[in-house]
Amino acid sequence: xxxxxxxxxxxxxxxxxxxxxxxxxxxxxxxxxxxxxxxxxxxxxxxxxxxxxxxxxxxxxxxxxxxxxxxxxxxxxxxxxxxxxxxxxxxxxxxxxxxxxxxxxxxxxxxxxxxxxxxxxxxxxxxxxxxxxxxxxxxxxxxxxxxxxxxxxxxxxxxxxxxxxxxxxxxxxxxxxxxxxxxxxxxxxxxxxxxxxxxxxxxxxxxxxxxxxxxxxxxxxxxxxxxxxxxxxxxxxxxxxxxxxxxxxxxxxxxxxxxxxxxxxxxxxxxxxxxxxxxxxxxxxxxxxxxxxxxxxxxxxxxxxxxxxxxxxxxxxxxxxxxxxxxxxxxxxxxxxxxxxxxxxxxxxxxxxxxxxxxxxxxxxxxxxxxxxxxxxxxxxxxxxxxxxxxxxxxxxxxxxxxxxxxxxxxxxxxxxxxxxxxxxxxxxxxxxxxxxxxxxxxxxxxxxxxxxxxxxxxxxxxxxxxxxxxxxxxxxxxxxxxxxxxxxxxxxxxxxxxxxxxxxxxxxxxxxxxxxxxxxxxxxxxxxxxxxxxxxxxxxxxxxxxxxxxxxxxxxxxxxxxxxxxxxxxxxxxxxxxxxx
Numbered sequence: 259x260x261x262x263x264x265x266x267x268x269x270x271x272x273x274x275x276x277x278x279x280x281x282x283x284x285x286x287x288x289x290x291x292x293x294x295x296x297x298x299x300x301x302x303x304x305x306x307x308x309x310x311x312x313x314x315x316x317x318x319x320x321x322x323x324x325x326x327x328x329x330x331x332x333x334x335x336x337x338x339x340x341x342x343x344x345x346x347x348x349x350x351x352x353x354x355x356x357x358x359x360x361x362x363x364x365x366x367x368x369x370x371x372x373x374x375x376x377x378x379x380x381x382x383x384x385x386x387x388x389x390x391x392x393x394x395x396x397x398x399x400x401x402x403x404x405x406x407x408x409x410x411x412x413x414x415x416x417x418x419x420x421x422x423x424x425x426x427x428x429x430x431x432x433x434x435x436x437x438x439x440x441x442x443x444x445x446x447x448x449x450x451x452x453x454x455x456x457x458x459x460x461x462x463x464x465x466x467x468x469x470x471x472x473x474x475x476x477x478x479x480x481x482x483x484x485x486x487x488x489x490x491x492x493x494x495x496x497x498x499x500x501x502x503x504x505x506x507x508x509x510x511x512x513x514x515x516x517x518x519x520x521x522x523x524x525x526x527x528x529x530x531x532x533x534x535x536x537x538x539x540x541x542x543x544x545x546x547x548x549x550x551x552x553x554x555x556x557x558x559x560x561x562x563x564x565x566x567x568x569x570x571x572x573x574x575x576x577x578x579x580x581x582x583x584x585x586x587x588x589x590x591x592x593x594x595x596x597x598x599x600x601x602x603x604x605x606x607x608x609x610x611x612x613x614x615x616x617x618x619x620x621x622x623x624x625x626x627x628x629x630x631x632x633x634x635x636x637x638x639x640x641x642x643x644x645x646x647x648x649x650x651x652x653x654x655x656x657x658x659x660x661x662x663x664x665x666x667x668x669x670x671x672x673x674x675x676x677x678x679x680x681x682x683x684x685x686x687x688x689x690x691x692x693x694x695x696x697x698x699x700x701x702x703x704x705x706x707x708x709x710x711x712x713x714x715x716x717x718x719x720x721x722x723x724x725x726x727x728x729x730x731x732x733x734x735x736x737x738x739x740x741x742x743x744x745x746x747x748x749x750x751x752x753x754x755x756x757x758x759x760x761x762x763x764x765x766x767x768x769x770x771x772x773x774x775x776x777x778x779x780x781x782x783x784x785x786x787x788x789x790x791x792x793x794x795x796x797x798x799x800x801x802x803x804x805x806x807x808x809x810x811x812x813x814x815x816x817x818x819x820x821x822x823x824x825x826x827x828x829x830x831x832x833x834x835x836x837x838x839x840x
Contacts, residue, residue: 288313288337299325307360310336320347328353333360335385342366347373350400354378358386358414367392374400377407384440386414393425394418397433397456408433412441412465420447426456429480434460439489441465451477452495464488469495471681478502478523486510486530487519490676492683497540499523507540509533513594514544514601514634516675518685518728518780532599538782543729546601546632547671548775549788550592551693551718551736553795553825554605554630556767558642559697559716559740560799560821561586562624565611566648566661567746567761568803568817568835569620584611590821590829594633598789600825602633613648620648622663635674642667644697660700667693673725691723701744709743716740732776740767748803755807762800769793797823801833 285303286296291312296305305322307313315321321341322331331339331346337360339345345364348354354375356362362369369390372378380395382388388395394416397405410433416423423443424435433455437443442465445452452469455461457480469475475495476485482504487493489511499505500523507525511517513533521539529535533542565584586609594602609626624644631637646663671689679685699714716738724730746761773788801819808814815835822828 295319296322297325298322298329298331301327302329304330304332306330306332306334307337307339308332308334312338312340314338314340316342318343320344322346324348324351324354327351329355331356333358333362333386335359337361338363340364344368344371346370348375348378350374350403351378352376356380357383358388359383360386362386362388364390364392364394368396369394371396371398372405372408373398374403375405375408378405378409380408380410382410382412382414382416382441384413388414388416390418391420392418393421393427395424396427397425397431398427399431404428404430404432406432410435411438412436412443413438414440415442415444417442417444418447418450418452420450421445422447422450422452422454424453424455425450426454426459426479429456431456432458432480435462437461437463437465437467437491439464439491443467445469448473451475451498453477454479455483456480458482460484460486462486462488463491463493466492466683467494468492468683471495471679474498475678478505481505484508487517487676492676493519493678494681494683495678497521497525497678499525509535509540509542511676512634513596513599514546514632514636516543516634516636516673516729517541518675518677518679520677520679531596534784534786536779536782536784538780541728541779541782543675543777543779544601544632544634544636544673545599545775545786545788546603546630546636547638547669548720548731548734548777548786549599549601549792550603551720551734552738552767552769552793553592553827555695555716555718555736556738556740556765556795556797557590558626558695559699559714559738560742560763560765560797561588561609562622562644562661562663562697563699563701563712563714563742563744564761564763564799564801564819565613565624565833567744567763568815568833569613569648570650584815584833584835585609586611586831586833588819588829588831590827593826595826598791600789600792604631605629605829606631609642618649620650622646622648622661624663624665637672639670640667644695646697658700659703660698662696662698664696665694667695669693671725675728685727687726687728689723689725689729691720693718693720695719709745712740712742712744714738714740714742728780730778734775735771736769737771738767739770740765742766757803757805759803759805760801761803762798765797765799767795767797792825795823795825797821797827 287306289309451474477498486508510530518541590605607628626642644663644665648661649657695718702711718736742765744763748759750757775786799821817833819831
C-alpha cells in the first residue's frame with residue numbers, strides 16, 4: 259500500500275512539473291540570434307525579440323507561426339524577425355497583437371500575414387520598419403473565415419518593393435488603418451496600390467502614403483469604406499474607388515488649406531473643417547484673397563481718413579504753401595474662426611502719403627506695399643497706387659471736407675496646396691492680377707463738443723484671373739459703406755515749439771454688394787458665399803500724435819495708432835510726417 263502511494267505521488271509530482279514547462283515552451287524571449295521557427299500555439303502566449311537579436315529562418319519556413327489566441331509578438335528596437343516566406347504568420351486566430359519597434363521583413367512573400375483572424379492589432383512604432391518583397395502586410399482569409407476587426411497603426415515605415423504595403427486579398431476583409439504623423443507607407447511597384455483595402459475599411463492618414471504619380475496610392479477593393487486625410491498628411495498617387503459604392507472621402511487639413519486630389523470612382527466628399535470641397539476630382543481652396551477684400555478696403559479707407567485728419571491740423575494745410583509727407587507702417591493680425599471660416603492672417607504694410615495743398619483743393623498721392631500672410635501657406639503681396647483730391651472750400655457745399663481717390667493694385671499671390679499629383683505631395687502655385695478701387699467720403703465738422711461725423715463709400719473691382727494650377731476666379735465687385743464718428747484734442751506748447759494730441763475714430767462698415775465668389779477647381783464651377791457675420795464690422799482706432807518744430811527746417815510729426823475691431827482684428831501702426839517750411 260505504501261509503495262502504491264509513493265508511486266502515485268511521483269506521477270502526480272511529475273505532472274505538476276511538466277505542465278508549466280510545456281506551457282512555457284511556447285512562450286519565448288529571444289536575446290541572441292536564432293534560426294529556429296517559433297510555433298506559438300497556446301492561448302495567451304508571447305514571443306519577444308530583444309537585445310539586438312535576430313530571429314531568421316530558412317527559405318520555406320515561417321519565423322513566427324501563431325495559431326493560438328490572444329498572442330503577443332514584440333520586436334524591440336534594434337532587433338529583427340526575418341524570413342523568406344512569412345516573418346509573422348497568424349492563422350485563424352483572434353486577438354493577435356504584433357508590436358514592432360525594430361524590423362520585421364520578408365525577402366520573399368509577406369512580412370506579416372493575418373489569415374482568417376479576428377481583432378488583430380499591428381502597431382509599428384516610430385523607428386520601426388516592416389518590409390517585404392511582395393505584399394508586406396497581407397489581410398486574407400481561411401476558407402470562409404474572413405479577417406475582420408483588424409487594426410493597423412503606423413508611426414514608422416511600412417514598405418513593399420513588388421506588391422502592396424498593405425494588401426487585402428479579399429473584398430470582405432476589413433481593417434482600420436491609421437498612419438500617424440511621421441509614419442510612411444510606401445510602394446515602389448507601380449502595378450499595385452500602396453494600400454488595397456476591403457469593404458467597410460477605414461483609412462486615416464496624417465503621415466505619408468506614396469506611390470508613383472498617376473498610380474494608385476489607395477485602392478478600394480470593397481464598398482462602404484471611409485478615407486480621412488488629416489493635418490499636413492501627404493498622399494502621392496490616385497485614390498481609386500472605381501466600381502465601388504457607398505465610400506466617403508473626408509478632409510481634415512484645417513480651415514483655409516488648399517488641396518486637390520485626383521480620384522477615380524464616386525465618393526461622397528466631406529470637409530470636416532467646413533471648407534467648401536468641389537467634385538471633379540476633389541479640391542478646395544482657401545477664400546482669403548476674396549473673403550476679406552471688403553475688410554482690407556475698409557482699412558484702406560480708414561487710413562486715408564486718418565492721414566487727412568493729421569493734415570488738416572498741420573500748418574501745411576493752413577498756409578497752403580507747403581508739402582506734407584507721411585510714411586506709415588502698420589502691423590495687423592486677424593484671428594481665425596472655424597465657425598464662419600474667417601481665415602487668420604498677419605498683415606504688414608509700408609506706405610507714403612503726399613498731400614500738396616492748393617487754393618481750393620489738395621492733391622493726394624498714396625503709395626503702399628503690403629503683404630498678407632495667411633495661416634495655411636498662402637501669401638499675397640500688393641503694390642497699391644492711389645491719386646485723388648481733398649476739397650476744403652468750394653462753391654458746392656457738398657464738396658466741403660470731402661475726398662475722392664482712385665487707383666490700382668498689383669496683386670502677387672503664392673499658395674502651397676496638398677495634392678496627390680506631384681512626387682512631393684505638395685504644389686506651389688502662383689497668381690498675378692490687377693484690381694481697381696475708388697474711395698470717397700465726406701466729413702461733417704462740429705465745432706462744439708459733439709464728435710465729427712463722416713460718411714464713406716469704397717468700391718473694388720477685380721477682373722477674372724487664374725492661378726497657375728487648378729483654381730480660376732470670376733470677376734468680383736465689392737462695395738462698402740461706412741459711417742464714422744471722430745474727434746481730436748491737442749495741447750500746444752509755445753516755448754518748446756511742440757504739440758501733443760490724441761485722436762480717435764469709431765467706424766461702422768457694412769458690405770453693400772453681393773458677398774458671393776464664383777470660381778472653379780480644375781474646371782468644375784462653384785460658388786462661395788461669405789458668412790454674413792463677416793460683412794459687417796465696427797472699428798475703434800486711437801492715435802497719439804507728437805509734433806515738433808525745428809528752426810529753419812520744418813516740423814516733424816510722429817503718430818502711434820492702435821486699432822481693434824469686432825472681427826477680432828488688432829493692429830498697431832506708426833506714422834512719421836515731415837512738414838517743410840518755405
